[in-house]
Amino acid sequence: MVLPEVKAGKKSEETRSRILEAALAVFKERGFEKATMREIAVQAGVATGAAYYYFDSKDALVMAFYERSQAQMHPAIEAKLDHARTLEERLRSIISTKFEYFAPNRKLLAALSSHTDPDHPLSPFSTETAAIRLQDIDSFERAAKESGVKLPPSVAPYLGRLLWMYQMGLILFWVYDKSDSQRKTLLLYEKTLKMLILTLKVAAIPILRPLHRIAGELLAAVYEDG
């Protein structure tokens, strides 16, 4: 018995993607929570159980969307990173790509960011989303490294993860931003990015040394194994 996802089959693959498309359509119409598996199945022209033959759960449908998104975004991000110069430009390459790509499905993204529990499959911190997360963190690491930003060795190793966290916070804010056209998020994005760059610039002044030391100790301990 071969797992359906792995199989190269044609008909099967078509049914699977018909179910996924139906799901995304129903999610868009009703929102994730109000969407029912029965309606998704009907929309896809299959029995309820069929959806579960191709996807483990309702959550798994969102996960499939997330994985597909990442597969499309990641190469685009890597390409943009090639042509960016400053750290600011690099960070913008990553973050803006995500905003633009997810914009049509901003509300569906809530299903992916609404869970803080690292054990929940859809949490940004779960093992299920680990592959995507690590890929993203890599991009941030590359952005930082190649832009030649200088940081004390006690915090430098964590910069990729910290920048990923920063971006996650922006996205979270965005998902629930009720201001027109999410203008508050745009503001948060612009201002915090400026602050970040500025902070890195002044980070080297001697009076901030003790802060670096404590931050380094903290990061080492918190990230020690997980």
Added chain:
Amino acid sequence: MVLPEVKAGKKSEETRSRILEAALAVFKERGFEKATMREIAVQAGVATGAAYYYFDSKDALVMAFYERSQAQMHPAIEAKLDHARTLEERLRSIISTKFEYFAPNRKLLAALSSHTDPDHPLSPFSTETAAIRLQDIDSFERAAKESGVKLPPSVAPYLGRLLWMYQMGLILFWVYDKSDSQRKTLLLYEKTLKMLILTLKVAAIPILRPLHRIAGELLAAVYEDG
């Protein structure tokens, strides 16, 4: 028709609290998600529907626990604030009280912090939890004000809310902290508190002026109405 919560009745009040106690017991035994309303009702010696006569939903049971906790913690916190001197001591008064009080129910707290959606009743950002949140923010404001910390007027008005956010982050980390005895949280608490105090101390140096300006603009815009 008088709402049952408002009524001063004796028998009724007793049933209500028996249901709440049963709920907390079952939550503790099975965890919030695996606990069923039917088991809670049985444990309380009532029919399933009775739980819904006294509480709007399963979530509402957690909310009742949260409100009861706050009713007990808030006076304790205010009292401790009377005897604290430095800002650090004041912040410790608030935060440590919460950790100590919630420790026996740490995992149940996950039901309260697992939702980032401000529209979810149990979210720390929801209108349902607003009363508790505002009370807490008041404590932080008082702590900051009375300790005479000097901040530029562009960011000073937001200090209470920012400190509340900081504490919320600590609690969130704590709830999911899998290290033995949550030692990572303790570390995060100690180090970040030191960093916070240190940051406020050096905040006045001229080179950081631009950061204050941007931060002020950001906070004003983000908090403009909500």
Added chain:
DNA sequence: TGTTGATCTTGAACGTGTTCAAAATAATCT
């Protein structure tokens, strides 16, 4: 082609949170 085994499809059934009409009980009024 007929047979066998893998793949796919079905829809009934389960346990869940929740609702609600009906019944039981308590409180109030005449």
Added chain:
DNA sequence: AGATTATTTTGAACACGTTCAAGATCAACA
């Protein structure tokens, strides 16, 4: 007390996500 109203209690029923045994379809091979 008796009647009337308000409060409390019940448990069956609903819609949901999910499971699964049974059947239908397809692929490979003799």
